[in-house]
Amino acid sequence: MAxxxxxxxxxxxxMALLAGENIVAEYGxxxxxxxxxxxxxxxxxxxxxxxxxxxxxxxxxxNARTLDKLSFELDQVVAKQAEPNQCISQLGRAYIQFASNNxxxxxxxxxxxxxxxxxxxxxxxxxxxxxxxRVELQFGKLIPGQSAQQNAxxxxxxxxxxxxxxVLALTGKLDVVGVExxxxxxDLLIDNFLAGWVSTHx
Amino acid sequence: MAxxxxxxxxxxxxMALLAGENIVAEYGxxxxxxxxxxxxxxxxxxxxxxxxxxxxxxxxxxNARTLDKLSFELDQVVAKQAEPNQCISQLGRAYIQFASNNxxxxxxxxxxxxxxxxxxxxxxxxxxxxxxxRVELQFGKLIPGQSAQQNAxxxxxxxxxxxxxxVLALTGKLDVVGVExxxxxxDLLIDNFLAGWVSTHx
DNA sequence: ACCTGAACACCGTTCAAGT
DNA sequence: ACCTGAACACCGTTCAAGT
Numbered sequence: 526m527a528x529x530x531x532x533x534x535x536x537x538x539x540m541a542l543l544a545g546e547n548i549v550a551e552y553g554x555x556x557x558x559x560x561x562x563x564x565x566x567x568x569x570x571x572x573x574x575x576x577x578x579x580x581x582x583x584x585x586x587x588n589a590r591t592l593d594k595l596s597f598e599l600d601q602v603v604a605k606q607a608e609p610n611q612c613i614s615q616l617g618r619a620y621i622q623f624a625s626n627n628x629x630x631x632x633x634x635x636x637x638x639x640x641x642x643x644x645x646x647x648x649x650x651x652x653x654x655x656x657x658x659r660v661e662l663q664f665g666k667l668i669p670g671q672s673a674q675q676n677a678x679x680x681x682x683x684x685x686x687x688x689x690x691x692v693l694a695l696t697g698k699l700d701v702v703g704v705e706x707x708x709x710x711x712d713l714l715i716d717n718f719l720a721g722w723v724s725t726h727x
Numbered sequence: 728m729a730x731x732x733x734x735x736x737x738x739x740x741x742m743a744l745l746a747g748e749n750i751v752a753e754y755g756x757x758x759x760x761x762x763x764x765x766x767x768x769x770x771x772x773x774x775x776x777x778x779x780x781x782x783x784x785x786x787x788x789x790n791a792r793t794l795d796k797l798s799f800e801l802d803q804v805v806a807k808q809a810e811p812n813q814c815i816s817q818l819g820r821a822y823i824q825f826a827s828n829n830x831x832x833x834x835x836x837x838x839x840x841x842x843x844x845x846x847x848x849x850x851x852x853x854x855x856x857x858x859x860x861r862v863e864l865q866f867g868k869l870i871p872g873q874s875a876q877q878n879a880x881x882x883x884x885x886x887x888x889x890x891x892x893x894v895l896a897l898t899g900k901l902d903v904v905g906v907e908x909x910x911x912x913x914d915l916l917i918d919n920f921l922a923g924w925v926s927t928h929x
Numbered sequence: 930a931c932c933t934g935a936a937c938a939c940c941g942t943t944c945a946a947g948t
Numbered sequence: 949a950c951c952t953g954a955a956c957a958c959c960g961t962t963c964a965a966g967t
Binding site: 560571573574580 | 958959960961962963
Binding site for chain 1: 888892901919
């Protein structure tokens with residue numbers, strides 16, 4: 526057992542988040558229990574409640590890390606693609622790849638249902654918005670002169686759509702198997718949406 | 728306490744499913760526990776395991792009812808709309824309305840993650856497919872002569888998209904509030920997809 | 930001051946025992 | 949034959965007590 530002052534509060538927090546990430550990545554979100562987490566970092570359950578509000582807080586913070594990793598991946602794509610049409614397509618591919626490569630962690634992000642009486646924390650909402658911004662930016666390039674609001678709406682419409690393809694496919698509900706098939710429906714969605722968008726907006 | 732032969736196995740099952748539906752509708756999926764369910768129908772926990780495999784089985788069967796209710800709503804829409812373009816739009820609206828009016832039940836359908844070692848039961852998958860079929864049918868009308876496979880793909884691409892808009896919006900992740908705004912992004916998705924689809928396929 | 934670990938009020942699931 | 953309810957192995961969360 527770790528004893529007083531072996532680690533700072535911040536160190537314990539980071540250890541716990543890393544352990545949480547590993548547990549979820551390997552065994553899925555249901556394996557993320559207080560007792561397991563505590564034993565992984567060499568402390569007892571009680572200590573977790575000194576650094577986190579509760580387990581939901583841990584979940585949210587592990588999810589934040591997952592969203593950060595996803596943002597990083599998407600940025601790599603944006604850096605490589607100049608043409609907005611192509612870029613949006615590649616962002617879709619990257620999203621699906623990420624979801625499929627990190628299925629347990631990615632699942633936890635979208636499994637999580639906020640308690641009805643409390644709202645999503647602001648810092649968490651901002652991380653989600655920042656993901657959408659990467660797509661909005663491409664819509665801005667696609668047809669210059671559109672209002673920011675219209676681009677935001679289009680990005681949300683299309684990107685939620687890609688997300689929907691991803692969830693249903695990866696949870697087996699689309700009755701298609703393998704990443705290739707999600708890519709197929711997602712590409713179809715993106716290509717047709719963009720074709721429609723371009724033809725009606727210029 | 729109910730005693731022997733008060734109800735048949737089938738009656739107990741139906742009572743439990745109805746009680747489960749009410750519990751979830753009112754208090755959300757986390758409230759669906761074996762003890763609560765048992766006490767609602769006047770039996771003890773043990774009895775539940777005589778008529779269901781486990782709690783997951785109960786969840787799946789309550790979900791099946793929810794999917795049936797959704798199918799019914801969608802059929803009403805199809806019956807009223809002759810023009811496929813309009814019909815697909817109205818199906819989207821009906822989907823969002825259903826999700827928003829039955830948020831707890833609808834949430835449970837998509838919260839549920841199948842155990843990794845066992846697949847979705849066939850009877851359950853068929854219910855999902857039957858939902859997609861309603862959209863496929865409209866794609867068949869939209870541009871006659873397309874292969875069934877292409878219509879199935881298009882229906883899955885677009886409908887998963889509408890679903891994605893719905894989940895993200897209703898779980899507060901889209902940063903938009905109210906049903907009106909989901910309808911806005913969903914309409915946008917449908918309209919542009921269809922415009923793209925029609926323009927590239929004739 | 931920091932951390933423990935027992936306690937509380939819950940879970941899902943099983944199965945010997947009662948009627 | 950049908951159903952119970954105690955038992956088992958878990959949960960999340962709290963907080964008096966120990967070092």
